Amino acid sequence: MKTLKQLAQSRPSWSLDEFVQETNQLLPQYLPQERSHTRVREEVTPRLVRHYTTLGMLDEPLKEGRYAVYNYRHLLQILVLRKLLAEGFGASAIDKLATAKNNAELEALLQGGVQLTVTTANPALTFLQEIQQRQSHRTSPPISSTENVPPAAPAVPNSPSTSISSQWMRLEILPGLEIHVREDFIYPSSPQEQQNLLQYIGQKLLAIVTKRRSSK
């Protein structure tokens, strides 16, 4: 199995069937491991690809004579699409996202370099939920009333559990190496993203070590 980078350089062009096969091979490493929607775990089929295209969620295939041809960009699109569906985003929330982003952005989405949140879909709602969270951390003054009045309500019923954004956890990895984790940090769910994160940590560490050596 080739990596995305290798695929990009080879400038592939697939028939629909080949495209579906390639997608199904690559897909597992980008999907979250647990609690994903079972339906989305299913394999991609030619019919599904055509369905996504009709909905405008994928670019139209290219044409070579009478045959539909798919390329690297289509692959990125469908991987992103399936990944987001598996993570629980609704089709209407994703909408034209995959067709609107360029290849680099799609790659970033797959590699976990970009965290896709509701922010892109509805900045106003996210903003207000952040305010609610902030407010719920403050202790509200006691009510001087004999009535049993519930406290100023956090209005969204399932608002995320209380977490003080400035609270950090220390993890000792080895003697001399600690990692500080903020409570709201989300560990990536797909193997590919986890790989990328570890690689990124490695790079950072390496940079420090090299610098230290050269300064000696």
Next chain:
Amino acid sequence: MTVPRIELIPLRAAVCSERSTTLDVIVRIILPEVEAKIERPTLNIGLVIDRSGSMQGQKMEYARQAACYAVEQLLASDRISVTIYDDKIDTLVPSTYATNKAQIIRQIERIYARNSTALHAGWVQGGIQVSAHLNSEHLNRVILLSDGLANRGETNPDVIASDVHGLAKRGVSTSTMGVGDDYNEDLLEAMARSGDGNYYYIRSPQQLPNIFAQELQGLMATMGTTVTLGIEPQAGVEIVELFNDLDVNPNGRFRLPNLIMGNPLDIAVRLKVPAMERETELCYFRLAWNSPEQQDRQKIRETLRLPVVSSAQLEEFPFNSEVRQQVALMMTARAKKEAVRMVDRGDYDTASQMLQTTRQQLLDNPDLSMSAPEAEALADLDEELKSGQLLSYRKMSRHQSYSRSNLRSHGHVSLYYAYRKGPILGDITQNLRVDAIVNSCDIYLSNIGAISSAIHRVAGAELLEACRRLNRCAEGEAKITPGYHLPVQWVIHTVCPPWQGGSHGEEQILAKCYQSCLELAVRNSIRSIAFPAIGTGAIGFPVEIAAKIAFRETSRFLLSNSSIGEIIFVCFESQTLDYFRKEFWKVAEW
């Protein structure tokens, strides 16, 4: 015209080649008139209503009425939600299409007053209801109504205003309405300013439904939001000051109120122009806004360019009276704000003096049409202050300054003063301190009829002779004559047709009577005018209809025009007066 236009009006239409000049300029943003045909943008509204204990009684009753009114105005494609708050937040009506209005209204009618005021949390919840259906092609707005101090949850005004601003940047604006004298006007004004919405001071709760009507009509006629004006002086020109009290965004642009059809905006700026060798571009003005219909930010630019003349020649150029007036209005607003600051420091006498001095400065310029109503407003403020009504004084004053820098930058800041505090009972031939009175007569311009005979009796035979020479006047039109022995300079004669049941276009012709009279008044530089209750009496219009048309036509004129300072209605019968006063109160706080 479907887009705004910028018009630049300089105090003098030239600059000097020998010395530097100070040049006041009005940047007028002209917006198309409201047309019934134009499809309005879809609304997504969240009403947030205070139901803390202090709202009990009349206030709650009118708040309910206002909310019901709002619901009735909506189309089935609009969205509405109703959130009520005291110390606890309830989403009474979660955001829904305005399809089942009767049910929504039943819900609203059940609201009653309770505990303390969690204003911020209420706003957040209302915002969530609107945001959940955020659509950049719609107008998304939270309308918050309160009569009290935020005393639960987040109460820091800076934090609240910054939250409101954050939400506005993400596409949901906020308007605020303060009822009575016990709310925090600084907070509600700051919220509206940072929320890209409007702030209203509602002195008497009866005004609530009317203010809601104003807010909704404005919302329906909105063609631009997050509006900014960039002023870029060229060729060594400097900005000395901007007279409007506007916030500046991080890019150095001034934040303007929403662009609303039929509501021109005037921004007055003082420039310092160095001695110029030749005619060149002096300053760029860039207007930018978001339109519900367009994806991209809309922009237009206008350039100030004036001929260069010698110092002696420059003296020949007259001062533009509109610019003089606008600067005077802005200085008045500033003085009101300054007086409030003095009162806050406990310096009541100095504040009162400041109001009186400013009033005198206005009265010293009687040629400016707005002098009279503005001076009257200042007199009222002074009286409120002297009688120790500090809470209402402060709110009245702050709200007037606020309006002057916002949607009411141009012309009348309040129609209450434009109508000289309302219709009066009496004889139109008495001394009313106006430039012109209107005569309602027949097409022969005869002296027959209640109003006409009274006017002719006082004016004398010369008036009848002058009318004869005018040789008739068509229905809906108007003609002008001198006042002769009347205590006014001018008489405008207009012809209203008899009422024949309403199906013969009578209402349109009566509306045209008012339009014709006002046009004629403007052409003759008339600054104040008295109308009788045209159409009532023997002509037979139902008084209710006559009163509605009178205030619809004149208020529309007053809101888009500042060349007439005062319009006074003089009713002959007390029953007529009741109807006219009722219509007056509907627009008085606009």
